[in-house]
Amino acid sequence: MRPKENIEKTIKKFNIDVNPEKDHEIFDELRQAQARSKQSKSGISQIDLWRIIMKSKITKFATAAVFVVAVAILSMTFLDKAVTPAYAIEQTIEAMRSIKSIHAFTTDWDDSQGETWVQINPETGQEEYHYSDQGNLLIVATPQATYFYDKDKNLVRIQKEYTPASSVSISKFFEELPKWVQEHDGKYEFYTQFDENLQKRIIIVHVVLPVMEKEFYVRIDPQTKLPINIEAITSKSGQGVKSVDRVEYNISIPEGIFKFEIPEGAKVIYQ
8 A cells, every 4th residue: 555545544534524635735745845855865854744734724634633644654754764664653652552561760860860660541541650769859649649759858749639750641652752843843853773782773763852952862672662761962950850771661560659658757738
């Protein structure tokens, strides 16, 4: 099946009234952009294609439909940097949907070492429990409440709701990536690189967000299609740890790790 037919098939899955003539105009616009890219050295990037779709005057799809179509296009349009033809971004999206738990080891900008546990609801794919012990701060989040414990001050802040570990969900990272990059006027690219530690070629996702002054790399295992680690090059304060050094998936979560007990003598603040 040709790429155009793949995209048309994706659109038809949605119950949306779309003018067939306009469909062909959109496809023609994309093909023309790709043709122009072949004449240049750098080629067309994924974020350029996203902008073509979003800025097109004839685009009348619902936001969800536009997103799915864009992901389908991005899956077939990688930069010419020796990316393995067998890899497509939806493979990582699908692999992440099979994850029930995540165990990660992290390093912050002050070089403090941390550990994170995440439990994911298998029905929704959303994170519902989170534990993070990083430097002076311990966070335990449940569907009922989130506890922030400042060890030095022996202070506990409590929010009566689940507070996500970050603005971008770990389990939904690759599903949200195209829209997230678009909203922050950023860009990203895919290529492969030989990893000395693993002694094999791995897939690299390089993301740059100038508005947020943020740049980072995600390394992907070509066999499992899952992230191996994440390294931030630049980031503003409060935008996350410096690196996720190692990630383990679908392993047993220690019993009672999401049960937080107020330390003796701690000051408690409800927010």
